[in-house]
Amino acid sequence: MYRIRFHGRGGQGIKTAAQALGTAFFLEGFEVQDAPRYGAERRGAPIFAYVRAARAPIQERGVIARPDAVLVADETLVPVPAAGVLQGLAERTVLVVASSETGETWRERLALPGPVLALAPDEAGGPLAGMACAGAAARLVGVIGRERLEAAVREEIGKLGAAVLERNLAAALAAYDALAPHAGLVAEGAPVAAAGYRPPEWIELPRDTAHFAAPDIDAPATSVAAKTGAWRTLRPVIDYARCNRCSWVCGTLCPDSAIAVDADRTPRIDYDHCKGCMVCLAVCPPHAIAAEPERARAEAAE
Amino acid sequence: MSRRLLTGNGAAAWGARLAEVDYVPAFPITPQTEIVETLARWCDAGEMAARLTMLESEHSMVTAAGAAAAAGARVFTATSSQGLQYAMEMIFTVAGWRVPFVMVNVSRALASPITLEPDHTDVLSARDAGFLQIHCATCQEVMDGVLIAYRVAEDARVRLPAIVNEDGFYLSFTREPVELPDPGAVRRFLPAFDPGSAAFRASHPASRAVAVLGGAPYSYFRYEAHLAARAALAVYDEAATAFAAAFGRSWPAVERYRSDDAEVVFFMIGAFATKAKDAVDRLREAGERVGLVRPRLLRPWPDAALREALAGKRAVAVIDQNLSMGMGGVLAAELASALHGHAGMPMIVPFVGALGGRDIAAEEFFEIARAARAAAAAGVAPGPRLLYTADELREVRKLQAIAHAERPGAGGTR
Numbered sequence A: 001m002y003r004i005r006f007h008g009r010g011g012q013g014i015k016t017a018a019q020a021l022g023t024a025f026f027l028e029g030f031e032v033q034d035a036p037r038y039g040a041e042r043r044g045a046p047i048f049a050y051v052r053a054a055r056a057p058i059q060e061r062g063v064i065a066r067p068d069a070v071l072v073a074d075e076t077l078v079p080v081p082a083a084g085v086l087q088g089l090a091e092r093t094v095l096v097v098a099s100s101e102t103g104e105t106w107r108e109r110l111a112l113p114g115p116v117l118a119l120a121p122d123e124a125g126g127p128l129a130g131m132a133c134a135g136a137a138a139r140l141v142g143v144i145g146r147e148r149l150e151a152a153v154r155e156e157i158g159k160l161g162a163a164v165l166e167r168n169l170a171a172a173l174a175a176y177d178a179l180a181p182h183a184g185l186v187a188e189g190a191p192v193a194a195a196g197y198r199p200p201e202w203i204e205l206p207r208d209t210a211h212f213a214a215p216d217i218d219a220p221a222t223s224v225a226a227k228t229g230a231w232r233t234l235r236p237v238i239d240y241a242r243c244n245r246c247s248w249v250c251g252t253l254c255p256d257s258a259i260a261v262d263a264d265r266t267p268r269i270d271y272d273h274c275k276g277c278m279v280c281l282a283v284c285p286p287h288a289i290a291a292e293p294e295r296a297r298a299e300a301a302e
Numbered sequence B: 001m002s003r004r005l006l007t008g009n010g011a012a013a014w015g016a017r018l019a020e021v022d023y024v025p026a027f028p029i030t031p032q033t034e035i036v037e038t039l040a041r042w043c044d045a046g047e048m049a050a051r052l053t054m055l056e057s058e059h060s061m062v063t064a065a066g067a068a069a070a071a072g073a074r075v076f077t078a079t080s081s082q083g084l085q086y087a088m089e090m091i092f093t094v095a096g097w098r099v100p101f102v103m104v105n106v107s108r109a110l111a112s113p114i115t116l117e118p119d120h121t122d123v124l125s126a127r128d129a130g131f132l133q134i135h136c137a138t139c140q141e142v143m144d145g146v147l148i149a150y151r152v153a154e155d156a157r158v159r160l161p162a163i164v165n166e167d168g169f170y171l172s173f174t175r176e177p178v179e180l181p182d183p184g185a186v187r188r189f190l191p192a193f194d195p196g197s198a199a200f201r202a203s204h205p206a207s208r209a210v211a212v213l214g215g216a217p218y219s220y221f222r223y224e225a226h227l228a229a230r231a232a233l234a235v236y237d238e239a240a241t242a243f244a245a246a247f248g249r250s251w252p253a254v255e256r257y258r259s260d261d262a263e264v265v266f267f268m269i270g271a272f273a274t275k276a277k278d279a280v281d282r283l284r285e286a287g288e289r290v291g292l293v294r295p296r297l298l299r300p301w302p303d304a305a306l307r308e309a310l311a312g313k314r315a316v317a318v319i320d321q322n323l324s325m326g327m328g329g330v331l332a333a334e335l336a337s338a339l340h341g342h343a344g345m346p347m348i349v350p351f352v353g354a355l356g357g358r359d360i361a362a363e364e365f366f367e368i369a370r371a372a373r374a375a376a377a378a379g380v381a382p383g384p385r386l387l388y389t390a391d392e393l394r395e396v397r398k399l400q401a402i403a404h405a406e407r408p409g410a411g412g413t414r
Ligand code: SF4
Pocket: A236, A253, A254, A255, A256, A257, A258, A259, A269, A273, A274, A275, A276, A277, A278, A279, A280, A281
């Protein structure tokens, strides 16, 4: 069975990437299971998705603990422990990072035993990095034909219109072609054998006092401490020359209360907490708010 | 017939579409929303002739479902977790009306603490209501289960509403290959709902579900509903047999997987049962005689079929993905009620696990089988064992340390 995990941020097409790969396997005659995993958060929050594919019906379920391949659409997630990118990586696991740095650099930086490949930005499709990862995975397993991948992308994206489809096809196929030298690098993993298994370290839960054992947080304003600004892929920027100091539209409608209004009616965005949903951009009457990609800003700053 | 990748939610929506339902009262809740969204899209596009109405709560939604079913409409609805709880007054009430409809519940663990991920405490809280309950392990079963549920619920011998249950995330958002049957074949398996003389008509005012005082009429009406639910055992078997003949897929009330010659069997409901099957295959490879017995039908409780499936086994390891506080797992207690007092029944070895979406590792299934075998050899049934590791507690202790820490300066920073 193939067990493949995709990591990225909400809005990068991670769920769609898993579905495109799942459908490509399915069209090749495999049994397939694919699923996204996310919490209650919005755009920009770390999410992952996984694909299982086998020649026989799949009984395994849930998060893939021992992946054959892990593909990362957003390199900023690699060092985030909560994103779980490196979870279960073994010597035989192939890691692919959409990054302008080389696979060798990543391999050394993370001190990984297994192969690491990088998808360079032109191969990684920029904002379509998720779809590029799907194309990369399709080539790495070595059992999915180019035309099957193309048909799968058409099936998953076709409903979104010709222009979106063309861009996604280009991203998936560019990555597929770029990884031709590594076709078949990802191999099917074996199931956990029952003979000689490592028993789980089960424990009895102690009975703690009610105050301690209740799901409470004994501190005020905890959401201030969570810097959700790190989730942002797009940054709203106010053009104060255009802003007419209406004083309430963006500040009231921001779902994260990330826009405060000064006494002189000037709106100020709290970038530590703004998640980049772009609601403010959509609602500002004089169109005074623009969206700037965070990646481009970071690169310009370097 | 076509085979395609569908999520459990997509399969549930296809079940409603193929059943050619007339009315869908709806209210959104994660992880169910995709079902009613899909149906709404089909209704808008004219691909489904149903009327979909968004209600203001699950309480009203279930009331509307019962009322429309009383008028003779074929009704579909769906909910999950807190939504099911919010509707609970009407869940009991509409079952007493003796009106058939199908509600998909997408299992999600209950607050507190609030979460999105699944266990079965939500749906089991409705087990005494008079709804039939079908529990699914695959996306295919979700779609097929909806069709079978209509046939059983609408049968004149039954006339009770039914819940078809699928696990949130593990089925609701997971795509698997699903075989879509031909609509004509579905129509032959499930003809239009014929309420007979029972249908309420606006032109013929009538009182339904009247109040009673004194225990005798109350006992009569409630026990009649119980007898109808018991009659559903045979009706389900007939429906499953007809379904297998029409579509080639067999969904008996009790699934047995490699259990006939097994000494130890896993016993569980829902999507994780397929993980148990995988563990059975691995244990068989290692030479162990292990199997799985899974009640697909939970209400009515197929006690006779369970005894038949379990007679002669040494131990049955019950894995409850629910918790009745102060008691333990619900399935273990229900199974004890089916086995107690009958000769040749296995020892029940209870486990509680997978609460709130917590996974069960392959090694844990192996260890469960070992523990069950050891308990049977020792002749002493242990109390319920929680599937929980030292690492997990360390993780929780870390969270607690953060949650209970004084953080000077927190708050008022803006
Ligand atoms: S509304 Fe604007 S400021 Fe508020 S979170 Fe969204 S993008 Fe950020």
